[in-house]
Amino acid sequence: MDIATKIIGALGVLGVARGAMGAWNGWEEYSAGKRIGNDQKIEQGWAGMLYGAATAALSTGIAAGIVALLNTITW
Secondary structure: OHHHHHHHHHHHHHHHHHHHHHHHHHHHHHHHHHHHOOHHHHHHHHHHHHHHHHHHHHHHHHHHHHHHHHHHOOO
16 A cells, blocks of 8 residues: 555656646746737747646645545555
8 A cells, every 4th residue: 555655646746747847838938929929829828837737736636635545545
């Protein structure tokens, strides 16, 4: 059971890293759109930042919930 909780925790960390990278890429696209005045790139950048932040937050919560659930199981 300890191995399973460590694996789930590691997957949660990977989800946070993926979300942070998505938010970073969204920021880069947003700032490029602001610089050249391209409204479509600005919208895509906002969407990328929101998606990245949501991915990071939800993966943390889901992983923590699964680990808490696994810790309540007794054999």
